[in-house]
Amino acid sequence: MKLISRVLIFGLFFGVFIFIVAYARGYRLDLHKKSFTSTGIIAITSSPKAAKVYVNGELRGVTDTSLTLAPGAYTIEIKKDGYMSWSKKFNLKGELVMVADATLFPINASLTPLTNLGIVKIVSIDDTGRLLLFSQQDNIEKDGIHLFDPNLKLISIFPPLKMILAKKNLPQDIDFTKSKVYFSPDYKEGLFEFELPTGSVSYLLSFDEENKELLDMTASKDSLLKMWDEEKRLESIKILEALPKLLQPTASDSFHIISFTLDKTKVLYTATHKDTLPLLINPPLISGDQEKETRSLETGKLYVYDIKEDKNFKIELSDELTKEIEAKSEERNEMTRAEHYVMWYPDSRHLVLNESRQIAIVEYDNTNRQIVYAGPHEDGYVDVTQDGKLLVLANLNSLINKFPDLYVVGIK
Numbered sequence: 487m488k489l490i491s492r493v494l495i496f497g498l499f500f501g502v503f504i505f506i507v508a509y510a511r512g513y514r515l516d517l518h519k520k521s522f523t524s525t526g527i528i529a530i531t532s533s534p535k536a537a538k539v540y541v542n543g544e545l546r547g548v549t550d551t552s553l554t555l556a557p558g559a560y561t562i563e564i565k566k567d568g569y570m571s572w573s574k575k576f577n578l579k580g581e582l583v584m585v586a587d588a589t590l591f592p593i594n595a596s597l598t599p600l601t602n603l604g605i606v607k608i609v610s611i612d613d614t615g616r617l618l619l620f621s622q623q624d625n626i627e628k629d630g631i632h633l634f635d636p637n638l639k640l641i642s643i644f645p646p647l648k649m650i651l652a653k654k655n656l657p658q659d660i661d662f663t664k665s666k667v668y669f670s671p672d673y674k675e676g677l678f679e680f681e682l683p684t685g686s687v688s689y690l691l692s693f694d695e696e697n698k699e700l701l702d703m704t705a706s707k708d709s710l711l712k713m714w715d716e717e718k719r720l721e722s723i724k725i726l727e728a729l730p731k732l733l734q735p736t737a738s739d740s741f742h743i744i745s746f747t748l749d750k751t752k753v754l755y756t757a758t759h760k761d762t763l764p765l766l767i768n769p770p771l772i773s774g775d776q777e778k779e780t781r782s783l784e785t786g787k788l789y790v791y792d793i794k795e796d797k798n799f800k801i802e803l804s805d806e807l808t809k810e811i812e813a814k815s816e817e818r819n820e821m822t823r824a825e826h827y828v829m830w831y832p833d834s835r836h837l838v839l840n841e842s843r844q845i846a847i848v849e850y851d852n853t854n855r856q857i858v859y860a861g862p863h864e865d866g867y868v869d870v871t872q873d874g875k876l877l878v879l880a881n882l883n884s885l886i887n888k889f890p891d892l893y894v895v896g897i898k
Contacts, residue, residue: 524580525554532588537566564588570856591858596896603628604889607662608867614673620662629653633693637872651697671717732766747834753791757783767796777851790850799851807841832874840868858897864890874898
């Protein structure tokens with residue numbers, strides 16, 4: 487009897503152990519089928535939180551939550567009052583955990599002024615987040631070139647601007663709207679080229695202080711730019727080394743890299759010619775992004791490559807934006823200037839699309855494209871701050887103001 491009792495206790499213990507392990511792996515008792523079947527889990531989160539979760543049209547709770555579901559195809563929708571909805575399809579398999587992480591953008595974005603200069607030209611200092619603002623309104627105190635960092639913590643209503651060059655220190659006939667700026671590889675200084683009736687003149691300006699004594703670089707402009715280009719070329723080689731080794735030859739031949747995400751897990755690029763990306767992870771990760779990818783590259787098209795998952799997605803641009811990029815490319819004799827129209831959102835999961843009359847945000851796998859702003863938007867200028875706000879040039883009172891100013895569009 488003792489032996490039988492021990493066997494029963496051991497059998498019960500073993501059965502409970504198997505049940506716990508199976509339950510942890512997603513197996514559930516199906517009363518309809520009278521069987522113990524595998525399930526999957528979809529972990530659903532959102533920003534902001536407390537958004538409603540719909541699974542195949544049925545309300546299943548609010549975020550953040552995890553749903554245990556039978557294997558199959560599901561459409562997850564996340565909705566919240568005052569925000570645009572989010573939707574994605576999932577093909578769930580047994581014993582698999584997938585993540586639905588939605589960023590919801592408000593239907594009505596806020597618009598807040600950042601400057602009161604009257605801006606005739608604005609230049610982004612590449613990926614540093616800082617801006618060069620050019621003002622010329624016959625105002626001796628304000629007219630000049632200002633350095634503006636929108637990522638600084640603001641204390642006053644208007645953030646302080648750092649004047650790097652007062653217009654009064656330049657020749658009188660200079661028009662800022664016709665100026666050009668070339669940046670040093672470390673982005674600590676720039677070569678500013680201005681047009682005069684007698685020809686162009688170039689000055690080297692520091693971004694760390696106000697330049698009261700001008701350094702004329704007109705005669706040595708070409709040699710300086712050549713030196714900077716060589717430094718940038720060597721830096722681009724280092725950038726390619728951030729990609730998987732097996733991909734580096736293809737990237738070197740076929741990628742025009744625009745930018746990496748902040749977390750360095752994805753790269754935005756245009757294809758310089760037709761090519762096919764090698765498959766590095768085979769078979770593909772079953773828990774990775776399930777959107778359809780493309781490994782065949784078309785010349786001049788825009789792509790995102792996900793380094794961690796070895797996935798490559800073609801970014802579909804509107805016809806209007808495609809035509810504008812092509813027009814600018816021909817005008818400047820360049821293959822593409824997509825970097826002026828497409829940029830990474832700080833979360834490393836979205837792209838901001840500057841579509842002239844509107845601004846859209848799309849996920850890096852080309853899903854959930856949403857118009858987040860369609861208000862005043864001048865000179866085709868759009869930028870994004872490190873905390874996820876958009877910057878635009880706008881003139882809300884053209885009867886009083888001759889030139890636009892910088893505004894922040896609150897979409898978070």
